[in-house]
Amino acid sequence: MDELRPSGVPAPQPFPALFPPGLSAIYGECRRLYSEQPNPLQVTAIVKYWLGGPDPLDYVSMYRNLGNPTRGVPEHWHYVSFGLSDLYGDNRVHEYTGADGPSGFGFELTFRLKREAEESAPPTWPAELMQGLARYVFQSENTFCSGDHVSWHSPLDNSESRIQHMLLTEDPQMQPVQTPFGMVSFLQIVGICTEELHAAQQWNGQGILELLRTVPVAGGPWLITDMRRGETIFEIDPHLQQERVDKGIETEGSNLSGVSAKCAWDDLSRPPEDEDDSRSICIGTQPRRLSGKDTEQIREALRRGLEITSKPVLPPISSQRQNGMNHDRVPSRKDSLESESSAALIPHELIRTRQLESVHLKFNQESGTLIPLCLRGRLLHGRHFTYKSITGDTAITFVSTGVEGAFATEEHPYAAHGPWLQHHRESGIVLQCDTQRVTF
Numbered sequence: 475m476d477e478l479r480p481s482g483v484p485a486p487q488p489f490p491a492l493f494p495p496g497l498s499a500i501y502g503e504c505r506r507l508y509s510e511q512p513n514p515l516q517v518t519a520i521v522k523y524w525l526g527g528p529d530p531l532d533y534v535s536m537y538r539n540l541g542n543p544t545r546g547v548p549e550h551w552h553y554v555s556f557g558l559s560d561l562y563g564d565n566r567v568h569e570y571t572g573a574d575g576p577s578g579f580g581f582e583l584t585f586r587l588k589r590e591a592e593e594s595a596p597p598t599w600p601a602e603l604m605q606g607l608a609r610y611v612f613q614s615e616n617t618f619c620s621g622d623h624v625s626w627h628s629p630l631d632n633s634e635s636r637i638q639h640m641l642l643t644e645d646p647q648m649q650p651v652q653t654p655f656g657m658v659s660f661l662q663i664v665g666i667c668t669e670e671l672h673a674a675q676q677w678n679g680q681g682i683l684e685l686l687r688t689v690p691v692a693g694g695p696w697l698i699t700d701m702r703r704g705e706t707i708f709e710i711d712p713h714l715q716q717e718r719v720d721k722g723i724e725t726e727g728s729n730l731s732g733v734s735a736k737c738a739w740d741d742l743s744r745p746p747e748d749e750d751d752s753r754s755i756c757i758g759t760q761p762r763r764l765s766g767k768d769t770e771q772i773r774e775a776l777r778r779g780l781e782i783t784s785k786p787v788l789p790p791i792s793s794q795r796q797n798g799m800n801h802d803r804v805p806s807r808k809d810s811l812e813s814e815s816s817a818a819l820i821p822h823e824l825i826r827t828r829q830l831e832s833v834h835l836k837f838n839q840e841s842g843t844l845i846p847l848c849l850r851g852r853l854l855h856g857r858h859f860t861y862k863s864i865t866g867d868t869a870i871t872f873v874s875t876g877v878e879g880a881f882a883t884e885e886h887p888y889a890a891h892g893p894w895l896q897h898h899r900e901s902g903i904v905l906q907c908d909t910q911r912v913t914f
Contacts (some may be wrong), residue, residue, distance in 0.1 A: 496561035496577060502535035503660075504554055507647055508537045517601035523557065523612075524566040530608040531557035534686040539586070541698075546690050550698045551596040553585040554648070555604050558611060560655040570655060577656030577671040579617050583607060584645045588700040599631045604663070607640075614734065614864070618642050618661055621679035621729070623671055630665050630684040633702045637665035640678050641686075647695045665699035669706045673715070675844070677722045678729035682707075685714055728851025730796055736842035737870055739895045742832040827881050830888035833895060835870060837861070848872055869891040874898070 504513065517534045521527030533556040536869065541547040551609065560568040560578040568578035585600045611617060622642045641664045648660040658677040666674070674682040683709055686693035691700065692707045708715045837845075841861060848859040853874045860871040873880040875894055882889040882896035889896045 488502070489752050494562045495654045496559060496658075497556060498581060499560070499651045500554070500556060500561075500658060501816045503648055504535060504537070508539075508552075509911075511537055515596060517598055519605075519886070528609075529605045530567075530612045531555050531601075531605050531876050532561065533557070534604055536596040536598075538589070538596070539752075541696075546694055548694075548698060549589045551587045551589055551593075551600075552602065553583075553587070553596070555583040555608065558582050559653070559658040561866050563655045568655075568877045569619075573656055575656050577653050577658045579611055579754070580616065580657065581659045581661050583663060584648060584660050586696060588698050588702075590609055590702075597631070598693070600663075603630055607663070616734065620661065621683070623666075623674045623679050623730075625671065629701070630699075630703050633701065635833075636667045636704060637699060637701050638668055639666050639671040640664060641666055641674060641683055643680075643683050643697060663696060663699075663703065664693060664697045667703075667706045669708060672709075673719045674893050675847060676728055677719050677726070677911055679699055680729070681718070681722055685718060706884060712767065723851060727855030727857060728847055730847065730851070730869075731858065732862060733844065733862040734864045735844075736838040736865065737841055737863050738836045738868055740834040740836075741830050742834050743830055743889070827889055827891045829886040830890060833888050835895075835897075853910045869894045870894045 504514075508514065515536045517526050519529040519532060519535070522532055523530045535554045535556070536554040537554070539550050539552045541549045545796040557567070558579045559576075559582055560570065563570050578826075585604065587597065587600055589596075620643045624640040624642070626639050630640070631637075642661045645660040650657055650659040653715055664683065664688070666682070669786050670682055670686075683697065686697055687695050689707050691703060693699070693704075709721075750858075767781065813860050836876065844886060852859040853872055856874050856876050858871055858873045858877045858880070860869055864867045871880075871882075871894070873882055875898075880896055881891065882898040884898055887898035
């Protein structure tokens, strides 16, 4: 449970032994922008995370930003988190790894909310939103990067607003800071509509962020969230969809290389163990297939590609895009596709890569709706797409010819390395979304 109070944090210089250096560095960047607000209102976790509390963020400071009228930037509330980075340097939350790398997860969250004329104090709901994102990061250990999207499926402020999802980008004012425990950057949350989320998935988050910057009522140059916005950028300017997004998808494909999902796979080469085993869909050693008419209907739906209205899935996997890695590289076997516990028992080098005859893939419905995106936006552009299970070590990667590091090929389209399955796009698969099984 949080409480609201003025921060009242003294300047760190008189109390060097008492004021945590990581916290001091972030406060220093805040004071650079808000020297006239030395004691902002602050939401703080009553029971800190390192004392067993549920909220990973120790504090969320809230500042009043006057905007920039000459650039069309309205007055707004500016929220800054404290806790995703290493504030203390004593291993109470984050492992201390030195000053040369990232501090903790390497970033803090910010949020800019348009100030309504009647507001004399900032709303506190953004602090709980930031705590929710922080809990996801701590639990999944998936960090965020600029351009990432977050599928929230609910108005961010629990109202009737159309702003129900988020993109992340660099904060336009806050500069990365060097702390004794590593570097900290500031990622800003940007509220978006469902149609804008779908466009970001189909194309890329950075492209949609650039479009939002050009539409003042949808964010403007500083990407300020207005929870009362009633129109998408495509309703405000219909040309943006056809001239920018559709053209971008056709020429560039999608930059979304993977998602966290509910997924699983079975080796159909082995006989089922009982009637309830998902491999019982086999007749003999061959998977049961749908009729030619049904298969053609499914293929036509896939050809229509992204004409879907179902909700997308969980936040993207960011580990594949950190440290300047090639976006089109298949995730390394060190990219957390096997748990630390299993790796401790069986070294990666001793896990045999197996060639499979056929496989049965299972996704929840939301995950299944991204199959057309995987095909049209990734594989047809010579890229890969990965589903990483949110409940275990399982990962499913679709690859196309030419993807570096793939061990699934046209000759051997199904390959498994521990819980990680790769599927080459040239061959058909049996796909189960909830209770529906399809072949394509």
